[in-house]
Structure formats: C-alpha cells, structure tokens
Amino acid sequence: MKRLLFALFAVLSVLVVACGGEQKPEAAKAPDCEKPIKDPNDPKPMALMMRTMANYCDTMRLRLLAGGHVDSVEFPLMPFKTAEPTDSANLVPLFYENAARFEAAWRKLMADTLNQQDDYSLVIASCVDCHNSFCSGPLRRIKKLPLDYREER
Numbered sequence: 001m002k003r004l005l006f007a008l009f010a011v012l013s014v015l016v017v018a019c020g021g022e023q024k025p026e027a028a029k030a031p032d033c034e035k036p037i038k039d040p041n042d043p044k045p046m047a048l049m050m051r052t053m054a055n056y057c058d059t060m061r062l063r064l065l066a067g068g069h070v071d072s073v074e075f076p077l078m079p080f081k082t083a084e085p086t087d088s089a090n091l092v093p094l095f096y097e098n099a100a101r102f103e104a105a106w107r108k109l110m111a112d113t114l115n116q117q118d119d120y121s122l123v124i125a126s127c128v129d130c131h132n133s134f135c136s137g138p139l140r141r142i143k144k145l146p147l148d149y150r151e152e153r
C-alpha cells in the first residue's frame with residue numbers, strides 16, 4: 001500500500017514537472033503533431049500520458065544501466081490509446097496496431113526477470129515506430145532514451 005501511494009505520488013510529481021514543458025516548435029518537421037508542441041501548457045490527456053511515459057523511460061533507463069529491475073507497480077502501462085488526443089485524426093487503424101505492439105513490448109518488459117535490458121530496447125523501438133508514422137516532433141526526446149545513448153558534446 002505504501003509503495004502504491006509512493007508510485008501515485010511519483011506519477012503526480014512527474015506530471016507536474018512535465019507540465020513545465022520543454023518542447024520547442026518544430027512544426028516544419030512535424031506538421032501532424034504541431035499543436036501539442038505549439039501549446040505545451042494546455043495538453044490533452046494523451047499528450048500528458050506520453051510525457052509520463054517518457055519520464056518513466058528516463059528513470060527505467062538509469063535503473064537498468066545500474067543493473068536494477070523495473071516493474072509495473074512503479075511503471076504502469078499508460079492507457080493512452082483510449083485517452084483524448086490533441087488531434088483525433090491520428091486515431092486510424094495503424095495507430096491502434098502500433099499501440100498494441102507497444103503494449104505487448106511494455107508487458108514483456110514488466111513480466112521479465114532475466115533480460116530486461118533487451119525488453120526495454122524493444123519498448124523504445126516501439127515508441128520510435130509509432131512516432132515515425134504519427135508525430136515526429138518528440139523523436140528528439142525519444143532519441144535520448146536508448147540504453148546506449150550518450151550526450152553529444
């Protein structure tokens with residue numbers, strides 16, 4: 001119970017922090033995802049869940065690199081595919097197919113006890129996959145999530 005409360009608190013604080021927004025306009029590269037980036041202070045539920053997932057991945061990445069383990073209590077699957085999006089034109093069959101693949105990858109990661117690093121890499125590949133089709137703006141953020149990402153100097 002304590003742990004659950006802590007997880008809830010973590011989610012809320014992540015949301016609050018994420019609402020500060022760090023996206024810059026990149027409309028030319030992402031015409032299909034213009035609005036969430038242009039107006040980061042009035043995000044729709046789907047955009048908020050995406051930010052939470054990205055923050056989860058930051059934390060999971062560091063944990064796994066340190067040899068630790070992640071689980072679905074701390075990092076629950078976000079029900080983003082049924083959440084209100086900024087642009088409902090994205091809700092086409094390919095979006096749901098990508099979402100299903102992503103969810104399968106996330107569940108596999110959380111269920112695994114042996115090789116979570118590989119599972120995590122598949123999760124990030126699923127983020128990239130969907131974003132290549134629907135919303136390329138956040139790819140700059142997602143690019144920093146793979147385990148072998150190194151800050152460019």
Ligand code: HEC
Binds near residue numbers: 084090
């Ligand atoms: C099935 C498709 C799909 C998958 C999988 C997916 N995304 Fe998204 N993502 C979207 C769409 C569509 C939006 C735009 C949401 C909106 O504005 O309502 C978005 C928005 C975002 C945003 C911008 C949110 C903002 O501030 O407006 C980030 C960051 C993001 N995704 C990160 C991720 C990460 C990290 C993953 C994997 C852990 C991921 N996404 C997986 C489709 C996807």
